[in-house]
Amino acid sequence: MNEVETLLNPKAFYRVNRSCICHIKGGQIHSYFNGKLKLDLTLAMDKEVLISRENATDF
Numbered sequence: 001m002n003e004v005e006t007l008l009n010p011k012a013f014y015r016v017n018r019s020c021i022c023h024i025k026g027g028q029i030h031s032y033f034n035g036k037l038k039l040d041l042t043l044a045m046d047k048e049v050l051i052s053r054e055n056a057t058d059f
Helices: 002-007
Strands: 013-017 020-023 027-031 037-041 049-051
Antiparallel strands (some): 037 049
16 A cells, blocks of 8 residues: 555545555545544545545544
């Protein structure tokens, strides 16, 4: 994932967590528990995509 992340434009893509990189305009953002964010991506995922409260401000 680290290698793929370096190939992408950081203005258009964001590494949400250890297993997911998404396009910034790739879905809808919702507030979640304890300051986290939940993403509803245009392309459906098998599991919820969450952004930690530590990374929520950067996102």
